[in-house]
Amino acid sequence: MKLLLLFVVLPVALCVDPEVLIQDTRPPTKRTPGGVNQIVINKSEDAYLTCVVHNKDADTKVEWRYWSPKFSFTISTGQDSKDPFHYQVDQPSAISWRLKIQNVEVWANARYFCQVLIGDKKYAKDERTLRVVDPPKILDLLTDSDMTIEEGTLFSLRCNATGEPFPKVKWERLAGGLLPSGGAEHADFTMNMGVATPSHRGAYKCTAENEAGKDTRIVAVRIVFKPRVEQRHRVVSQAVGYRTDLECTAAGYPIPEESQFIWTKLGKPVTGGNYKVIYIQGASDRVFTKLTIYNVQLSDYGLYSCMASNIKGDSTPAQIELKQSNSPTPDSTGQIRSGAGVLSVSLTTIFTLLLVCLLQRM
Numbered sequence: 001m002k003l004l005l006l007f008v009v010l011p012v013a014l015c016v017d018p019e020v021l022i023q024d025t026r027p028p029t030k031r032t033p034g035g036v037n038q039i040v041i042n043k044s045e046d047a048y049l050t051c052v053v054h055n056k057d058a059d060t061k062v063e064w065r066y067w068s069p070k071f072s073f074t075i076s077t078g079q080d081s082k083d084p085f086h087y088q089v090d091q092p093s094a095i096s097w098r099l100k101i102q103n104v105e106v107w108a109n110a111r112y113f114c115q116v117l118i119g120d121k122k123y124a125k126d127e128r129t130l131r132v133v134d135p136p137k138i139l140d141l142l143t144d145s146d147m148t149i150e151e152g153t154l155f156s157l158r159c160n161a162t163g164e165p166f167p168k169v170k171w172e173r174l175a176g177g178l179l180p181s182g183g184a185e186h187a188d189f190t191m192n193m194g195v196a197t198p199s200h201r202g203a204y205k206c207t208a209e210n211e212a213g214k215d216t217r218i219v220a221v222r223i224v225f226k227p228r229v230e231q232r233h234r235v236v237s238q239a240v241g242y243r244t245d246l247e248c249t250a251a252g253y254p255i256p257e258e259s260q261f262i263w264t265k266l267g268k269p270v271t272g273g274n275y276k277v278i279y280i281q282g283a284s285d286r287v288f289t290k291l292t293i294y295n296v297q298l299s300d301y302g303l304y305s306c307m308a309s310n311i312k313g314d315s316t317p318a319q320i321e322l323k324q325s326n327s328p329t330p331d332s333t334g335q336i337r338s339g340a341g342v343l344s345v346s347l348t349t350i351f352t353l354l355l356v357c358l359l360q361r362m
C-alpha cells in the first residue's frame with residue numbers, strides 16, 4: 001500500500017510545476033479598470049503581501065522581486081532580505097512567504113513579484129502593483145493667512161500643498177459668488193485679485209485635493225476703504241406737528257464710529273432737543289443711522305445730508321429732502337406719530353425689532 005502511494009504520488013509531485021499565488025495583502029488588492037492588481041497605501045504605513053506556493057521543489061527558494069521602469073532587484077531569497085531596513089520576509093506557514101514593506105514612501109511605488117524558478121530562466125510568479133498616496137496638506141509657508149489690504153492696491157491670494165499624487169489646488173469664495181476672474185472657481189495656486197475694492201472683502205477658501213483626500217484653508221480678506229453712505233429714501237414727507245425719521249446706512253473699514261457720523265442741514269450739524277440720532281453697527285462693515293425729528297416745524301423742511309468718515313477719509317454726503325405734506329405720513333411701521341404723542345412701550349419694541357430686521361438684511 002505504502003509502495004503504491006509512493007509510485008503514484010511521487011511522479012505527480014515531481015512533474016507538476018509550483019503554483020505561486022499572492023493570496024492576501026494589506027491594504028487589500030483592488031483590480032483597476034486596466035486589469036492591474038493594485039494596492040493603494042497611504043504614505044508612512046506598512047504594506048504586507050503574503051505569497052503562497054504549492055508544489056514547491058524543496059531545493060528552490062521563493063524570491064520577492066522589485067520592478068520599476070528605472071530599476072529592478074531581488075528583495076529576498078527565502079526569508080533572507082537584502083534590504084531589511086525597507087523589506088522583511090517571514091513565513092507564517094510552511095508554504096507562505098510574507099513580505100513586509102516598511103514605512104512606505106515614493107520609493108516603494110513598484111511592481112512586486114513573488115517567484116519560484118521552474119526551469120531555464122523560467123519562473124512561476126504572481127505580482128502586485130503598489131501605489132503610495134499621501135493626502136494633501138496645505139503648507140503654511142506657501143499659503144496666505146488672513147489679510148487687511150488698502151483699497152486700490154494690487155493683491156493676490158496664494159495657496160500650495162504637499163500630497164501624492166500632487167494635489168489639485170483651487171480657490172472659491174466661502175459664501176459662494178463670483179471671483180475677480182469672473183467664475184465661481186479658480187483652479188490654480190495663485191489667484192490674482194487685481195486692484196482691491198470693497199467688493200473683495202470676505203472669506204475665500206483654498207482646497208487641495210487628490211485621490212487620497214483633501215485639505216482646506218479659509219483666508220479672510222479685509223479691505224480698508226473710505227465710507228460710502230446711502231440714504232434709505234431720497235425724499236421724505238411729513239406734516240407740521242408730526243414725527244419723522246431720516247435714515248442712512250454706511251459701509252466702510254475701519255467701520256465709522258458714532259462720532260464719525262454727521263447729520264447736517266444746509267451745511268450745519270443738526271443739534272437740539274427736537275432731534276435724536278441713533279447709530280447701530282451691522283454685519284459686513286456696515287452701520288445704520290437714523291435722525292428722528294420729533295415735532296416737525298416749518299423751519300425743519302429742506303435738504304439734509306448724512307456723511308461718515310474714517311482714517312481713509314470722508315464719504316460723499318447722501319442727501320435727503322424733507323418735504324411738507326398736508327396730511328400726516330405714516331412711518332415704516334405704519335404708525336402716524338404726532339410730535340406731542342407719547343410712544344407706548346409696545347411701539348418702541350416693534351420699532352426695535354424692525355431695526356434689528358433691517359440690519360440683518362443689510
Ligand SMILES: *[C@@H]1O[C@H](CO)[C@@H](O)[C@H](O)[C@H]1NC(C)=O
Pocket residue numbers: 027040041042135212213
Ligand atoms: C489614508 O488617509 C486618509 C486621510 O488621512 C484616510 O481618510 C484614509 O482612510 C487612509 N487610507 C488608508 C488606506 O489607510
Ligand SMILES: *[C@@H]1O[C@H](CO)[C@@H](O)[C@H](O)[C@H]1NC(C)=O
Pocket residue numbers: 142160161189190
Ligand atoms: C507649489 O509647490 C510645488 C512643490 O513644492 C512647487 O513645485 C511649486 O512650484 C509650488 N507652486 C507655487 C506657485 O508656489
